[in-house]
Amino acid sequence: MTVSGREPCTKGNRLQTTAERVRTLTCIICPNGCEIRAENKAGEKEAADWRFEGALCPRGEKYALQEMTDPRRTIATSAAVRGGEEPLVSLRLTEPIPLGCVREAAEEIHRYTLIAPIHAGDVVIRNLLGLGSDVIATRTVKAAVKAVQACTVREEMS
Template identity: 30%
Template sequence: MTDLRKTIVCIRCPLGCEIVAEKREDIYKIQNNKCTKGWDYAFSELTNPVRYVTSTIAIDHNSAHRLPVRTSLPVPKDKMFAVMSAIKLVEVTTPVHEGQILIKNVAGTEADIIASGCSS
């Protein structure tokens, strides 16, 4: 892996520390974090950034009627496009209950797409 240097705004609490994270010759250096949660966040952002994906899915063949959905786990940022593509291919029929799994192991990420609302 090549050397990296990033300024990362920590989102683990409202303080929003601006953390400087670097990797040089397999040595990680993380500065300006006020606590260990910030260190963990910056390390993850530098090595394997992940995000929850939220979107909507069409219901009952009606493109104007959409069900809010999200991933059950954060997924790698480089898989977000594949996750969104998989979501676009799916349509559900009512009733759907909150927390219902709509796509298992979406795009091979081990996360499921689950309903974050309900529709009857």
């Protein structure tokens, strides 16, 4: 496991501007993809300051408030693996991160090459870019047989 040692990403701290008092959003929480019209009444970040129309469920309104005040996404990507049965392992974030930090997050993850074996669910980077989200493996990559033998031999020698 690696702790990302870089400065926290601050690109996501985008405050809502008054120009964006009314917006139509597409909810991404479930496949319904509700179109939600969001209207800001007071210009603050509280739920009471907003009016939402078009969501078929309460999760939609929660999403819309989040989207209007601090839009966040999770990403899925991959990292190269050395000594594994597969050349790479698929990864995802445990928590959504600010939308503005998504590209930087992907670039950061790509700096790593991982060593097999890796188990599904393993945390491979903790607190990515200081954003409070971990990167976990979503697939198990077993060590290739040859790599295991090489390690054994090395241990015996030392």
